[in-house]
Structure formats: C-alpha cells, structure tokens
Amino acid sequence: MTSTDGSGEVVVYDLDPDCTLDDVEEGNYYHATVNGVVDYGVFVDVSDTVSGLAHESNYDGSYEVGDDLVVELTEIRENGDLSFVPTELGDYETVEVGHDYDISDAGELSEAVGDTVHLEGEVVQIKQTGGPTIFHVSDETGVIPCAAFEEAGVRAYPGVEIDDVVRVTGQVEERDNALQVEADSLDVLTDDDAEEVRERLAAAFEERAEPHEVEPLVEWPALEQMVPDLKEVAQQLRRTVLESRPIRVRHHADGDGMCASIPVQYALERFIEETHQDPEAKRHLFKRLPSKAPFYEMEDVTRDLNFALEDQARHGQKLPLLLMLDNGSTAEDVPAYKNLAHYDIPIVVVDHHHPDPEAVEPYVDAHVNPYLYDEDYRITTGMMCVELARMIWPDITEELRHVPAVAGLCDRSKADTMTDYVDLAESEGYEESLLRDIGEALDYEAHWLKYDAGRNLINDVLNVGTDDESRHRELVEFLADTAESEVEDQLDAAMPHVEHERLDSDANLYRIDVENHAHRFTYPAPGKTTGEIHDRKVQQTGEPVITIGYGPDFAVLRSDGVRLDIPEMVSELNEEVVGGGVSGGGHLVVGSIKFVPGMREEVLDALVEKMADAEIDEELQSTTVGHERTDD
Amino acid sequence: MTSTDGSGEVVVYDLDPDCTLDDVEEGNYYHATVNGVVDYGVFVDVSDTVSGLAHESNYDGSYEVGDDLVVELTEIRENGDLSFVPTELGDYETVEVGHDYDISDAGELSEAVGDTVHLEGEVVQIKQTGGPTIFHVSDETGVIPCAAFEEAGVRAYPGVEIDDVVRVTGQVEERDNALQVEADSLDVLTDDDAEEVRERLAAAFEERAEPHEVEPLVEWPALEQMVPDLKEVAQQLRRTVLESRPIRVRHHADGDGMCASIPVQYALERFIEETHQDPEAKRHLFKRLPSKAPFYEMEDVTRDLNFALEDQARHGQKLPLLLMLDNGSTAEDVPAYKNLAHYDIPIVVVDHHHPDPEAVEPYVDAHVNPYLYDEDYRITTGMMCVELARMIWPDITEELRHVPAVAGLCDRSKADTMTDYVDLAESEGYEESLLRDIGEALDYEAHWLKYDAGRNLINDVLNVGTDDESRHRELVEFLADTAESEVEDQLDAAMPHVEHERLDSDANLYRIDVENHAHRFTYPAPGKTTGEIHDRKVQQTGEPVITIGYGPDFAVLRSDGVRLDIPEMVSELNEEVVGGGVSGGGHLVVGSIKFVPGMREEVLDALVEKMADAEIDEELQSTTVGHERTDD
C-alpha cells in the first residue's frame, strides 16, 4: 500500500539513521544506500539498523557500494529479513522520518537485556578504559554505564563532556553481572532538545531530591525556625547524590563533630544505595575527613582539591560538593574557600561556632548556624545534623534518638531542651552517664584516629548503623575509663604547676605551661588539658575564673564569669606587641591565640593586662566549643 | 516397577527440592506440581531441577499452574526428557526422599567445569559486588567463591553470615580463568546438619593445621622446653590461614624483631599459597607492620582496628588474628589489648622482653616467652621464630640457618649456644663479621623505613626468600658501612659532651643530653646513640657503668654491672617527684622513663640519687633488648 501525499504524489521516506524496524512498513518507498554487492543482488541500508536484500532478479543494471537509490520495501519476513526492490520513480515527494523514540528508563533496564534501547540523560562520569570509553548517563530513574568503543584505549566521542545531555542508542547487556549499554550511537542534544531533557531531568531530580517531612525529635522553637534552611541543605545533598557529584565532608574532630557527621553519612549512604547500583558508589560519592584545626586550613584544602582533581582526571568524576560540619563559619575559613572558588565545588556549611557571615557567605551556597537566628552554640551541630539526616533518610530515626543528647553533653550545651534530649535518650535505654561516656569515648577515639575518619569504629562507639549493643556498651565503657584515667595522669603532672593570680576585677586567673608541665603527643592534647584544669578550678572556687594554657607559640583561653572579647584582644595584641606575630580567634569565653615563640612573655603579659580589665559577667560560662586544635 | 512399602501399599515419593535425575526412577510415583500449561499437556516439577511433560493424551480434565498432583514417571529418554502420567491413587504412603548428595570438594573442582555440584562448608568471606554477592566457602580441601545473584548490587541471602555452615548447589564455571560456583541455592545448615559439617571441618582443619615436626637447628634444652608451646602457636597460625582469617603481625622495629617476623612471614606466605588459589591471598591474609614504640601503643591499635573493621565492612573479610613478635609481653601492652577485647580478634604473643604474665595473659590466646620457663632474653625472639617458621613450612629451613645468629648478635645474646648458632651460620658461608653487618643493616633499614614493612628490601638484607647472594652481600656491606659512619658522626658530636660522675657505689655514671648534643631525626636515634656511648664507656673503663641519655621529656637508661630495678624506680619517682608525670618501664639493666619537660632536672636528680644506692653486680650486662622507642 504505497503512500501518497495529499496531492497524490508518491512519497519516498528518508529515514533518520536512528530509525528501526518499527519505523518501516511493507509497500513504502525509501531512500537507500548500497552497502554490499553479492552475486545474487545488493544489500541496501535505509537506516543504521534497517537493511535488506534487493535480489538481482528485481532490477536491471548494476550497483556499486555507496550508490544511492530509491527502493520499495516489498516484504518483511518472519525472521526479520527485508526484501527491497529498486525503483525508478518519476515525481515523488521526500518525507523525512525521525525515529519515534521510545525512550527507556536507565533505572529499569534489567528486563531489556539483549534489546536495543534509546536513553536520554545527562553524562555524569566519563571513564576511559583500556577498551571502550564508559559514559555514565543519568536520567530521572537512575544511572547506567554506556560503553562506546572507538579504538582500544582511545576516547570515543571526544566532544562529549560531563554535564552534556545525550541520546544513546545501544544494546543492553550484562557484564560482570551488572547492566551496561553497548552504545551504537551517543549524540549530544543541543538547543531545544537539550533544554527539554534538561528541564525534565531537573524537575524529576527536584522531585526525587525533595527531603522528607519529619517532626523534630523534641519540641524546640529555637531549632524549629532553622528547619526550612536545613531542608534546603537536605535537598541540595540529595540532589547532589542524584547528579552523581561526590560529597566531601570536613568536620570538627571532636564529639559534636562526630555526632553531626556520622548521622549525615549514614543517611546519605542509604540514599546512595537506593539511587546507585554500584555498591562502591557510596565510597566514591561520599568521603568524610576530620579536621584537626578549628577551621579549614590551607593544607587541608590543598589536599582535598588535589584529590578531587585527581579523581576527575583519572576516573572522570565530577568535582565534589564540600560539606563543612561543626566547622566552617569563620573568617579563618575564607582563604581555603577562596582557593576552591576557582573550581566548580559548591560549599555548604552547618556549624554552631560563632560565625562571621559577611566574610563567609560570598563563598558558600548555604550557611546554617544558630547565631544567624539569634540563637547560639547551645544548638549544637549534632542536634541540627540529626534532623538533617532524618530529612535525607527518615528510616534511621530510631538509631539517632540518643545522638543529640551526646552532642549537647560533649559541647556542654546549656540549652533548656537538653533535658528533653536526655529524656529521649533515656527512653531509648541510654542513661545520662552512658551518654557522657559516649562523648568522652568519641573524643578519645578522635584523638587517636588523627586524620582518619574511622567510620566503623566511630559507628560502634556512637551506636549508629551497627547492631551489637553489648559491644557498644563495653567499648564505650573501656574507652571512657581509659580516657578518664589518662586525663588524671595528665592533671597529676600539671596541677602542681598551675599558677594562680587574682586579677583587679577579683576574677581568678590560672596559668599553666602545657608544654613544660604536661605530656605532649598524648591524650589529652593541650586544649583539652587546659579545659579540664579550668573546669576543676571553676568547681573549686565557685568564682569567676580565667584559665590560660600556653605552649611555646600558642595559648588556649577559657573563661567562666568574665567577658573576654577574644577577637578584639587578638587584634589589639597584634598591634601593640610589635614583632609578636599574634593571630587567633574565638569568642567571649573560649579562644586561642598564636604568636612567635621569642615573644611569648610579652604577649602573655599584655594579654593578662587586658584580662584584668575584662568585665565580670557571672552568666557567662565556658563551653568546649572552643577554638583550639584538637591535636598537639 | 512400582514400589510398594512393606505392607504392599503403593509408595509416592515426595522429593526434596534439591533432588536430581539421580534420585528418580522409571515406574515410580511422585508428588508433582504443575508449572506450565501448553496445548499438548502440562509440565510438572517433582523437584527444583527435575521436570517433565504429562502429555494431554494421558489424562482427562485440565490442570492449572500450581496444581498439585501425583504422577508416574513413565519414561526417561536418552536426551534427559521425562514423561509423566498423572495418576489418581487410592491409598498410598508418602515417602520423603532427600537428595543423596554427592558432596564435591571445593579444592577439586577444576575437572567439574560445567557440572552442577553440591558443596558443604563454612562461609569465610562475603563480598558484595555491583552484580552478585560472592560467598567464599571453605571446606576441608579449599576455598571457592560462590556467586549468588539476587538483583544487581543487592545482597543475596541476607541471612547468611560469616562462619555460617552452608550447603551450596550450583554450576562450576570459569570466570577470568578462576573457578567459581554460580549458586542456584545456598542454604544455611542448622542443628545436627551444621554440627556434623562443623565437626568434619574442624577435624580436617586440625589435621591440616598440624605443624611439622622439626628438629631444632641446634641442641639447646632451654629452647627445647619451649617447643610444645611454639608448636601450638604454629598450629593456631596454620588453622587461622585455613579459616581464611587474616593475620596481622606487629613487631619490634629492630634487628631481632626483623629476624623474628621475616621467617614467619615467609613460612605463612608459602602456606597461604598452598591453601588459597588467589595469588593476592597472601597479601589479604598477611600483613606485617613494625612498631616504633617498645609496646603496642593506643595509636597503633586504633589504626589496626580501624583497618580491620574497614576490611570487614568493605571486603567482607574476617577480623584478623594479631601476632605480636618481639613485643607484647608487658603491662604497657594491656590497654591496647583491652581495646581489641571487644572484637573477635585473637592475640598471640612471642616475645623475649621481660614479661608481666599476670597483666597480659587474660587478654591473649597464647604467650610464649623464655622468662615463663625461667630463661631470659638470651633466647631471642628471632631464635624462637625461626623454629616457629620451620614448624609452619619446613622447606625454608635451608634459608633460615643463619638467622638465629643474626638475631642473637643484634640483641647481644650472651647465651652459650650463640657459638653453635654462629658456627651453623658460618657453615652456610656467613662469617661472623657478615652476621654483625646484617644486624647493623637491619637496624639501619628499620630506621629509614619508619612505619613501612619494607618486605622485599628487608628480605634482601636478611637473605631470606631471595636468590641474589652477591646483591645481598654488597647491600649489607654498603648499609652496615653507612650505618657505622653515621654512628661515628653522631658520637663525634656527642662524646665531648658526655658528663662523668662517680657514684658512691663507685660505679661510673655518664650523662648525655641527646637532644642538645646529638642530631635529631637522623640515624642513630636517641636510644641507640645512648647505647653506643654506653658500650664505649664500658669498654674504656672495664668498670661498672650506668649511662643516661636524656632529652626534654625522656631518659634512656643502660647499665653494666649495676642492678637497677627500673620499674620500681619509676614507681618511686612518680610518687616522690610531684607534678613530674613520671612513667616508663624496663628491667634490671635497660629501661626508659618519661616525664614532663618542666620537671626534667628534678626527675633526673632524684633518679641519679637512686642509682647511687644501686647494688653493684658485675655479672649484669646491658643488652639492646631495651625499652626505648626506635625512632626520635
């Protein structure tokens, strides 16, 4: 049944190379090209995959490979073979036929093994192997590797880049028991086509990235006002996973930093497992590292950037998103952020240290910090991140109920809601002494793990994502006991050398040379040693107390009942003590300063002078949300 | 030939799902289930793998998929097709038929490629891939990976855990030229079935784990009495390999520690090669690391545990056995051992440092130490471990004959048997000066390797497991010469600053500030520098000598001819010097102490006072079996 157009003119179809058997019909005319000549006829192509024989009995003359002609499709046999007859038509109209794509879902190919499919999606990774180039294509439903072969070890489709939107045609196959598409063609979509796919994907990602609605674990208006911002972070993290962009977490190497990062890691790992087939994906897409400094150091950012660029160059991965937890809100983080600004590396910060939003926010995509809501450190990062983790993956709620209490106790949160958190934890079987022990154990393990994340060990200590309750308890008890006994040893050496002085303001000033009168390179490090001494003196005296723990080129400061504006002190000292090289940071009751060793006496004297003038404010209590390094 | 039971009643067999063609016979009746309906009849299953057609000419009525019925097996055709006839029986007895398993041997499957086999064994590793889950199943004869597929990247048989005893049915296949079983079913055995297999495996492992009987290299009753205990360690190590549990060795980073650990590594690698097909197994199952401290530090155990848990989580490996060599016998090791006690990590110690068995033994599975037999450090760990290695793999004896002599010279063993060991080494072509040079070279390389095992380099130096005799000699000569010249440089700087004092006891006391009058971060480190100075002074004076090499927060102690009870001194100093933070360890003639830098003068003065009272005992000679760190 030959087609004619409206005017009765014969129609010859010009098929798009992508057209398949579904696009042809017996009796129609097609533009064809000879691709082979045999004794008994010629083979002709009407598209990349539709070919057939024109038997020599059906035409006169001869053809050569490459000749164009018009053919009639006379028969489609049961076995799929096609018979064509070359035809000389007078007038005809050519009609272009695009393939009516039936676009498959990347996440639903397991039933399609052996079939030729069409996919549309975004290229999220390009990995060159010794054989084909593997393009990982992501659509609304999942990510599928598409293997394209140019020449062994040679980049196929060199024009295709990460983030391009492509249409892939190929056969689904199993390789090492995982699915892969053996690509016949992989075309970059442009203009409207690309835009349409991009919008479709964006909409779908936005929907899949949508965080879950969860009721906060406790009623707390102070925290609730932050929920919308936390939800945006949750959404960004989920979207980042869907886009196959790795997430790199840097967090404070202490108890609250662990309570913040472990739940987020746990939630994202679950989400990655759901959205990525490869069981290694959760290792490629998520990496967590503790930071020893109270800010993002140049050494750390150099290392992170170096690894990220190496992963990009070697495995064709996207550059990561940086998630700063319990760290990252201060001006001291800015040089590192500036370093990343030259690369496509979004930065998200969730922190409860006293922030400097003006300095930080030009460089970050999101910044959640209680001080931005007129709250303070009492809402610890662990508390926020438990909610964040639940928005990402609510099923883990059960395992996280005790975590905010641990976080709060670690950072000595004075929030009234602490009672609720502790009650909640107790209702899960965690008595308060156990919660404190978990905090001590986290600090202790963080110390010895140094630059290692220690995922499984910390999970056992925090009892998140593990299932051996009794081991958790025994381990925590052992670690907390050992930590306590090592603190005792340290204080046995240090306490006899603590010097006392009563300031004009009547506050007590205690000074200790932690370099000379404490052990180095052991637990507790100078910052924690100073804190422990301070706490004992506060308890002993019941009066306002300032403690200075100093080493050759640093001093750690703690105050209870005296208002120290440490950033201002630092800036004054830097001016007044010429050649002192004073720098540092902190806030009202905690801080640390650095100086050059040769000027220590001058700097400390000037510092003490300033402290003598500092205003008594008995409301003020020291926290451990400090500003010192967590190592030696 | 229809079966009847004793009473003449017809028997209908109810086959276990595992039953195969071997379990059926023409003429018998079977319980069956319809699994397919076609125009010409129904297909019925009588077990998971035994099915056939009931032709519609042989029955009336109709069946649906899932219907249960009784069939007679009327024909087994040559091509394996079965014909059944549905039957309505009146009375019959049902007899359950288990499959008569012909259990294959995991280690003998190379002739069975393509066959369906049954295996019984213990699960020793579970590795999730992007495709199937790989269960490594170990039986009496070997370990075979069994791939079970649930869904790509999804854990198959989530109920199956490491150490479960399982029965696997599947096809043997070659994949990347290694054998694997594509599992159709993998069932956990329970109760008696499990017990039986477990006992069979245990008996077989016990037999295969049996160490070899070897004649000690020299006649030495002191050592011979330890042979039974060493044999038990050998057996446990071999069994550990058979159970696919990794072995992690931590050893003293000095000459004797190398002479102890290298032979054991060599022997175990050979045994792993014999028992595990995978050439990477010897890297997965054996890891050796030197310890810089004279005991198992919290930092080291944290790192080891972290890696072990990561290997478990990521590769599904068992947790390791910890083998402490030339280290591990003292109370200072106990905190680290306690940390491991919460995990399934057995600990075995072979050491010759003065032990504290009461402290250590609650935490270790085996503890071999000459002091436990009223012998002492003169039986070095290297001497014991050469015998241990030979029990594990006797074929390497040839290559080990010189090692005990090196070990003894390294640790200055005063054993009479040293002559025999040196003679033995000389008969293998190692003159005594070469043996000494090997010891120096080992120390020197251990210093620069820092935390690295340096397997191949150390093998070349010790000439074990290598085959280039002349390179060995040249390398040793170069390293020993360089080491000697660096010791000279160090002593050139230090000797002019050694202070002398004659104690009341008439002993000579030498003191050297190794921080200020020696180079740091170079070879030799403070401990060895002190030892070298001490040795020269002993030789110069021919009198009782005590040497103290001190730094800002430590002192290294050596004595010849004076009995120092260092542990007691430490405990007294800790009490007497308030705020001194004194700790440490050692024995009669060697030891080290730590203190806080600010109290160094007080501590050293008090220490010297105690030394003045120490009893002269000219028999006592210093060794290098010291208690100091081997780094700076």
Added chain:
Amino acid sequence: MTSTDGSGEVVVYDLDPDCTLDDVEEGNYYHATVNGVVDYGVFVDVSDTVSGLAHESNYDGSYEVGDDLVVELTEIRENGDLSFVPTELGDYETVEVGHDYDISDAGELSEAVGDTVHLEGEVVQIKQTGGPTIFHVSDETGVIPCAAFEEAGVRAYPGVEIDDVVRVTGQVEERDNALQVEADSLDVLTDDDAEEVRERLAAAFEERAEPHEVEPLVEWPALEQMVPDLKEVAQQLRRTVLESRPIRVRHHADGDGMCASIPVQYALERFIEETHQDPEAKRHLFKRLPSKAPFYEMEDVTRDLNFALEDQARHGQKLPLLLMLDNGSTAEDVPAYKNLAHYDIPIVVVDHHHPDPEAVEPYVDAHVNPYLYDEDYRITTGMMCVELARMIWPDITEELRHVPAVAGLCDRSKADTMTDYVDLAESEGYEESLLRDIGEALDYEAHWLKYDAGRNLINDVLNVGTDDESRHRELVEFLADTAESEVEDQLDAAMPHVEHERLDSDANLYRIDVENHAHRFTYPAPGKTTGEIHDRKVQQTGEPVITIGYGPDFAVLRSDGVRLDIPEMVSELNEEVVGGGVSGGGHLVVGSIKFVPGMREEVLDALVEKMADAEIDEELQSTTVGHERTDD
C-alpha cells in the same frame, strides 16, 4: 604428488611442533604420533595443531596412543579436516620442517581477533593472576599481554623471566574490550635466534626512541652547547618508555623544580599514550615526587626502593629509571645513589645546582648541568627541561613557551637571555608580573602539597596541559596574593628581631632566630623567610649583605656582595668546633649548615668570625638556588 629428494628417495617430513596447515600438502609423507584411538580408526598428530584421522579401512593391525608412524596426507577437506593413511616405507629420507613463521606485529593485532598468530618480542612484565600468568610482550610495534594458563593461580612457564626474548603462538582475543593473546606456547629464544630478535628490537627501539629535532625556544649559545647531552637524555627516556621500564622523577620542591618536571611529565605522558594501549600505563610508568631536602635523602631513597621492589614483586614490573630534576648533582646525593647501585635502576640527572661531578658521576648514567659547560645556575633546570620535553614530544611546544621565563624568575636567573624568555612569554600573553605571580604560586602550592605531586593543581597554576585560561589566571592571582600576604605576616613578626652588625670587611651582617621570631609549620618556611629578609636588606642598604637565619640546629645563609666559600667553612667549622656536629653545603652565596642544638652559639660565633674575613665581591648576588629544605 609425493616428494623425493635429489636421489629419488622418498622424503618424510618431520614437522616442528609449531607447524600449521600452511606447512602441509596433500600427497606428502609425515612423521606422526597417535593421539587417540576410536572404533573407526586413529587420530594422528603431525604437529601441535595439525591432526587428522587415519580411517581403519586404510590400514591393518592396530595402534595405541603414543605410537609413532609414517603417514601420507591424502586429503585436506574444505572444512579443514585431514585424512591420513599409515604407510610402511622402505628407504626414505627425513626432512625437518620448521614452521615458516609469519610473525605478527604486537601493535597491529586488532584485525586478527580469532586468528592464531606468532609473535616475537621481549618480556617486559610478568603478572600472576588468580587464573593465568600474563606475560607482556613488547616488539617493535607495541606491547601485548599474552595469557598462559598452567593451573589457576600457578605461574605458567616459570623459567621465563623479564627481559627474555620469546616466541609466542596463540589466539588473539578481546577481553574486556582490550586485546590479549591466549598463548598456546611461549618459548624462550636462545643463542642466535634470541640475538637476532634482540638486535632487531634494539634497532627498532633506537629508531623509535630517536628524539625530535627542535630549535631551542631562544637563541642562546650557552644553552645550545648542552643540546646534544639533552638529546641523549631525551633518547634514553623515550627508550625507557618503549622498554616499559617505569620512570620515577624526584625533583626540587620549588618553582624551578616544577617548571622542570611538569613539562617532562607532560611530554612523557603523551609518548606513553602513543606507545602503550593501557590508559593506566601513564600512571604505572611515570611517577613524580617532590623532595623537600636539597638532596636525595636516605629516607626518600629507602621509600622509593621499597615501592619499586614491591611493584616488581606484585605486578611483575621492571625496576624504574630514576630521573633527578633540579636536584641530584652533589656529593650529598651519593649515599642514596650508592643504595640504588645494588639494583638495576639507572640514574639520570638534570640539575643546575653547583655539582660535584667526581662524586656523582660514578653512579649516574647521564649528568647534565650547566657548570659542566663552564656555565652556571643561570641556565635553570626549567629552561633545560623545556627543551628536553620538546625533544620528547614537540607538539606541546605551544604550551611551554612561557615556562622558561617562570623558571628563570623563580630562581632569579641573571642570564641576559632572560629578556628573550620574558619577551617570548609576553608574546604569548603572559606579562612579567603574571610570570612572577606564577612563580610565587608554584612555591606556595609546593609548600602545602608537602610530599604530594599535585599534578592537576600544579598544571593549572603553570597552565600546562590544561585548557582553562581564565581559571589559571584567577587561581594564580589568588595564590600569589595569599602567599604575599603570608610573607608579610611572617616578616611583620620577624623584622623587628633582626640583629645587625657591621663586619670588619664593612659588609652588613643580619641575624634572625627564625625558630623564635617567626611562625613555624606555615608559609614561608625558614629558608624562604631568611631569603625574604635578606632581599629587603640588600635593597635597603645597597651594600654587601650577609644574612643568617638560624633555628635550634640549623642556619640558612645568604650573601650579596661577599664571597662565602660555604663548603670550606663547613669543613673548617666541623674541625674547629669540637662536638658541634657541623655539616652542610652550598656554594658561594647560598648555603645551609646543621649542628647539634647545644653548640649553636659556638658554631654561629665561629661562623661569623669566618664571615668577617670573607672577601667583598660586589658582583656576587644571591639566588634562590639555595641549599635549604623547602619545609620546616
């Protein structure tokens, strides 16, 4: 058509086992062996791959497997089957037939998938897998893996070693989309056969290794005279790649060191890509590491050797060639070189530090240094290595035009030609201030990267091998600004503490305690801090200046206008200051010395005394081609 020899005697051919169908002809007689007995005849082999049936109708009697006989080849059927007839001949002559090998090219096998091929080449890597042993065989055209299977995980052909010349027969197959030969046989060639192949390969390699002729970027006779030596290095490096021997680069961790090593890395990576199919080859065959010390330290060589031996043991790789860049010319490198001398590790040095050729050259294969041509440090290593890189891979010239200028500015080259280099860079769009900033940025990144090569980061800074011009500019600006501001902070602390003294020679001596009056473990490190102070003083005074930056156990020396023979000073000080442990190195205007901390005052006093006598030479200007470590 039966063959006869000249005398008419019948010829029976005795085929080499390698012979194929191409070597046989119908009608000829062959020596054969029975390899199978069936009802209807016997199967006989006439070579490893040529077999056929002798039908029982064609002979009397019976044969057993293993029987030798003579057969006539009566028919070669279309399908390749052969028919033989056993024959009893009287007299005959045996003629041995070697297979007329048609040797394939390892690099040209992509069209031969499925075919049996013969290859001849050198074994360059032997890797044992859990299945077959993989021999990487290299011929004139490329490298191909040949898989030989003995037993799973067992070394096939244990007699074959790296560097053996072999003949391989096997089928070409695709495995994971890469080509591999499944070896049927792999024979080591000996004597003449080996020699012939070896010569062929050597000639081919020599030709392929031939470096490109390139016109130096600027006209400069001083540099041009070094071109022949640089060409030899280029040739050796290319040959090393062709021989699949890894190249390990150690370079000075500063700007010039980066400008030297990055172009060479870039060029070699391109060459490796061209010559090795495996995309990972450029990572296996090339590794670059910065050295913090100004010479090749024992710790570094120990680590390098350890890794090299591990790669050899584990992956069957060759030992590497060591390429020292901007480092390696001095006597202080010799101990490390001596350590390597016991292994097959050639050493090549390209450096512009003042060399000690007599000490170094016995240990190195090539040594290129401007001082050997009566030139000096002004020809920086970066300048030489840009030419070297272009000889290896000229296509990258475009991207390297600015690099010599950066190198020269980094090391303050006073060469007249610097103007030409800067002009050249400016013509590429790099204004001089940008070139200086790149240098600062390289130094800054080198500092924070520590022991990491930071390939991609450094490429972005240097703008070599990247394509994001604007990122390069922004990044450099950021890094240079940050570096400058950190230098300012450091000098703010240090400058007030610089002590001045006028020497008898009227030169100014400045001293600064960089331990006590500068920050440690930050940027800039003591060496650079001292240099910055020195530069300011030179500028301020316009007079001869010596600057000493000292720490507890080291001093960094800089001079402008005073001739210091630092090596001689060191050797005098070492003699004069007893127990000072003085060592060090350098040249006329830069150097560093080490001593024991307790003798610092004595050493510095003696040093200053010597400086007081030093001759004024206003021509002499300090460079940064110094002798201090680039870290703390």
